[in-house]
Amino acid sequence: MVELIYVDHAATSPLHPDVVEAMLPYFQMHFGNPSSIHQTGRQARQALDKARANIAQALSVHEQTLIFTSGGTEADNMAILGYALEHEEKGKHVITSKIEHHAVLNACKELERRGFEVTYLDVNEHGRVALEDVQTALRDDTILVTIMYGNNEVGTLQPIAEIGEILREHQAAFHTDAVQACGAIELNLSELPVDMLSISAHKINGPKGTGLLYLKKGITLRPVLYGGEQERKRRAGTENVAAIVGFAKAMQLTVASMKERTERYQQFAQILIDTWTENEVTFHVNGHQHERLPHIVNVSFPGVNVESLLMNLDMAGICASSGSACTAGSIEPSHVLVAMFGETNERIFSAVRFSFGLGNTEEQIKYLALETAKIVKRLQEQIEFIS
Structure with a gap:
């Protein structure tokens, strides 16, 4: 054979064996709802808080800036739809690139259906956006720029830090889809000039079905899910504790290696x-x-x-x-x-x-x-x- x-x-x-080992207790013994106040719920809450703190440390950010999601697609949708709909009174123009993941492209198409205008930037033959094109595309009514960090098909990295510097004096928020970049390059969010950043666990030997959105302090979103008050009222739904524990372990392993x-x-x-x-x-x-x-x-x-x-x-x-x-x-x-x-x-x-x-x-x-x-x-x- x-x-x-x-x-x-x-x-x-594939799941790293250490990730599987870290997750197992939260399927079998510590299966509580982290919103419950009894001891089983408190055990789940402690695991959730610890996982959030560990991932925050790996990304060099405060733990309250992290919102757990069902993966990269939800994180991208939350950033793009959530920010644009919350701030449309400032303008209805969004900038992205033609090589984004479909989680970004289709979220932008949904904004177009809702009356927003989206500029799709060209790339060169190497798959890279030109800084001059970003500068030229910016308008007074631009409220959001979303450019991926590293392309999932050809691997090209975009000049994220430089784009962030261009946007420092502009009202537009800056989101980057870092799903493919996480684990491959260092992500120090205390220094990277972005307002929002998406990550998915299953790209770094963690479980499918969990990810996160980094939301810089002071940035506000309209929720895309309605329900309970989980994730500081920003993302409704009972947290997937076992997967999040695995996510944190995977992040620890990927940073170390x-x-x-x-x-x-x-x-x-x-x-x-x-x-x-x-x-x-x-x-x-x-x-x-x-x-x-x-x-x-x-x-x-x-x-x-x-x-x-x-x-x-x-x-x-x-x-x-x-x-x-x-x-x-x-x-x-x-x-x-x-x-x-x-x-x-x-x-x-x-x-x-x-x-x-x-x-x-x-x-x-x-x-x-x-x-x-x-x-x-x-x-x-x-x-x-x-x-």
């Missing part, structure tokens, strides 16, 4: 590139080559149908993807690559994403590189034979 090699960690990551993982993933990427070069495979790496997340390698193989490539990789025991997992199965090309290269560029039809994470070894990556080279050359030869 072929060993399974999972290199789709940007889509979701960041430097070592970055170096390892950079080595993995170099193995892929060197192997393909040595085997005379024609390929193009997509995304910025320096300002990038270390765990993502997005590459186009000219003339190769990406669905055929992914199917052949799967038969070889390799789990990769063609981009965002949230659009898997769609025949539409990646909106990120279209924004980078245009609708007709061949690179958008032959791009595959490899993303590294927990459990990947150098031996696996060497096998992956060689198998990919074999499959790509075979598929390219088939096309040449047919033509």
Whole structure:
């Protein structure tokens, strides 16, 4: 049987064993509702408070600035819809980019349906927003700018600190989707000039179904859920204590291992590139080559149908993807690559994403590189034979 090699960690990551161990007591023994005043509820509340404090420490912020959500999508929606609807008397103009995750893009489309105007910024061929374009797009009635930190498909990092500096003297609040960046680069929110930031646990070897929104002190939102008074009246619903405990453990582990993982993933990427070069495979790496997340390698193989490539990789025991997992199965090309290269560029039809994470070894990556080279050359030869 072929060993399974999972290199789709940007889509979701496996639970770290220590995270599972930390969560188990809150499924079985300490299962109380943290809003209950009896001892079982108090135990759950203590675990929730401790988890919040630990995550706040990892992000260098006050614990009251963190709102637990059901994941990155809810955090993005809370930031965008919650802020825009609460502050629409100041203006109804929002700025974002064309390469955002659909949790951001579709939230912005909902604002457009409600009478807001949204400017979608272009990116260059490396997937990066120009600071001049942000400056030019700003208007007196701009109330919100939302630009992702690190792209989930090509790994390009945006100039978040620089954008934040541009906005210091403007009324617009600044939100960044850091779901893919968390765990890959340092997030020091006491220094980063953002007002809101979204994170999801399942990208950092934590559980699915939990995430958070950082909300800078003084920033107000309209709730997007209505119910109880949990999360300081900002997000109704009983907190998922077991998942939040796992989230905190995952955050602790990812911060502690960041430097070592970055170096390892950079080595993995170099193995892929060197192997393909040595085997005379024609390929193009997509995304910025320096300002990038270390765990993502997005590459186009000219003339190769990406669905055929992914199917052949799967038969070889390799789990990769063609981009965002949230659009898997769609025949539409990646909106990120279209924004980078245009609708007709061949690179958008032959791009595959490899993303590294927990459990990947150098031996696996060497096998992956060689198998990919074999499959790509075979598929390219088939096309040449047919033509």
